[in-house]
Amino acid sequence: MAEAGGQPLLLGKRKLLIIRQEQDFLSPLLFSRIALLLFSGMIAGGGCSSSSSSSSFSAVVAPNMSSCHLLQHFPSGQEPYDCCAPPADYEPRLFRPVGGSPLRVRRPAHAADDAYAAKLARAYTLMKALPPEDPRSFSQQANIHCAYCNNVYRQMNSTQPFQVHNTWLFFPFHRWYIYFHERILARLLGDDLDFALPFWNYDHPDGASIPWLFSISSSAAHPVLSVGALRDSTHEFPATVALDFGVDTDLRPRPVQLQENDNTMYRALVRDARERAAFFGWPFRRGDSPMEGFGFGTVEWQPHNTIHSWVGNKSAIGWKHMGALFASGLDPVFYSHHAEIDRFWELWKALPDHEDFDEEDYKNAEFLFYNEDGELVRVRAGDASNTTLLGYVYEEVETPWMGAVPEKRSFAPATLGADDTVCVVGESIESTPCSFIVERDPEVSKASPSLHDHLVLTMLYNDTMMRLDVYLNFPSANATTNSECKEFVTRISYTHFTFVGDDAQLVGNNT
Numbered sequence: 001m002a003e004a005g006g007q008p009l010l011l012g013k014r015k016l017l018i019i020r021q022e023q024d025f026l027s028p029l030l031f032s033r034i035a036l037l038l039f040s041g042m043i044a045g046g047g048c049s050s051s052s053s054s055s056s057f058s059a060v061v062a063p064n065m066s067s068c069h070l071l072q073h074f075p076s077g078q079e080p081y082d083c084c085a086p087p088a089d090y091e092p093r094l095f096r097p098v099g100g101s102p103l104r105v106r107r108p109a110h111a112a113d114d115a116y117a118a119k120l121a122r123a124y125t126l127m128k129a130l131p132p133e134d135p136r137s138f139s140q141q142a143n144i145h146c147a148y149c150n151n152v153y154r155q156m157n158s159t160q161p162f163q164v165h166n167t168w169l170f171f172p173f174h175r176w177y178i179y180f181h182e183r184i185l186a187r188l189l190g191d192d193l194d195f196a197l198p199f200w201n202y203d204h205p206d207g208a209s210i211p212w213l214f215s216i217s218s219s220a221a222h223p224v225l226s227v228g229a230l231r232d233s234t235h236e237f238p239a240t241v242a243l244d245f246g247v248d249t250d251l252r253p254r255p256v257q258l259q260e261n262d263n264t265m266y267r268a269l270v271r272d273a274r275e276r277a278a279f280f281g282w283p284f285r286r287g288d289s290p291m292e293g294f295g296f297g298t299v300e301w302q303p304h305n306t307i308h309s310w311v312g313n314k315s316a317i318g319w320k321h322m323g324a325l326f327a328s329g330l331d332p333v334f335y336s337h338h339a340e341i342d343r344f345w346e347l348w349k350a351l352p353d354h355e356d357f358d359e360e361d362y363k364n365a366e367f368l369f370y371n372e373d374g375e376l377v378r379v380r381a382g383d384a385s386n387t388t389l390l391g392y393v394y395e396e397v398e399t400p401w402m403g404a405v406p407e408k409r410s411f412a413p414a415t416l417g418a419d420d421t422v423c424v425v426g427e428s429i430e431s432t433p434c435s436f437i438v439e440r441d442p443e444v445s446k447a448s449p450s451l452h453d454h455l456v457l458t459m460l461y462n463d464t465m466m467r468l469d470v471y472l473n474f475p476s477a478n479a480t481t482n483s484e485c486k487e488f489v490t491r492i493s494y495t496h497f498t499f500v501g502d503d504a505q506l507v508g509n510n511t
Contacts, residue, residue, distance in 0.1 A: 142329030167284035
């Protein structure tokens, strides 16, 4: 455990690799030291530059598809394969959404009836029947995630990789990705007006299991929605999903896990996401390296990453499918998972004083996708902001986690007593809680609301699965203390870490 005020423990120029979960197969030769950046405000103010390229008109434009190359450094045992998109012999036009009616409605997957499940299964049957070289085919749709998320593209007019994770591109990229995937399925069905993907409503107790229509154990009538998907069999329907998935979450009773799910959601969309950069992630501009900042947003960390790891098969290479960036799109539940993540963007914007980035470098960032006609088009991040213009809305459902406001448990001034263990630099943190004191930065006060205290922990680690909980001003916290308290800062739970590299550029990745 940790008690801290906020003065950074790691000073000077630093490059931070942020790991969110336990890892069980990462080679100790790859990194001998890890820096963990932990703070609830994430970034001061409404924006932050992740590198020196912060001048105007430096948006990341559509990737250079001719630079696409074979993904290198697959996990050990994985046969390399090409996930580059089929080339186009024309200049892609800019696609701008114009809206229309009626609006398509995305509904919770767990509430789907058999008629809808049959329709969705037919759509995926048609998609999987397309020739593999067709950009609308299921394998090519999965390759989109492999290519954009594993550095196989270069930025246009730059040697830097094009990366959409751990940046402010995370939400708009995946919105466009799911949008075109949905439009392709609708076109194959001949139902452009009404068809919509379901969202996996795991933030609600009724949807807190793999949806029945995607479940391997209960989808015998529609096997195309799960056949071939590599998953953790112990997490199949009706197992309760752990939005804070970690080394010990499988041991929790369902009521305890549902409460932790509410706590996780409240932190991700409310407590820790007051600033735009905290919610979206750090800026990513032309010429920026994916190694800079590691600025994931609150939702990308949890529940996005944790859902990927929770579903993936721990015994498969890289925790495929959902647990591996290069393969997660091969599980049909991936697309409903990201419809849910997309829905969270809408829920966040509905809260007071929450708006999308208005910086030109954000709005003009570009991606390339093949549409329902098999045409390659360019799209912009800023054009993804309005779902009505994109022609869809989400069915309104209850959000019980909005009421999961943490209560304060430690009322007396925090002090270290004779029975409290002090964390010793260089020694292992094991089962016994330990605390340390850091002086507050005198410049950070209620009079300076745009500034936040940062706590940086520099840690050595091995391949042991473990969990580290961090509390503020709560030295009496122990391993049984849950996260339903105001003093809880964050949970670092090492379960899974896939190491993917590109040439000399090594990138940590845990989906």
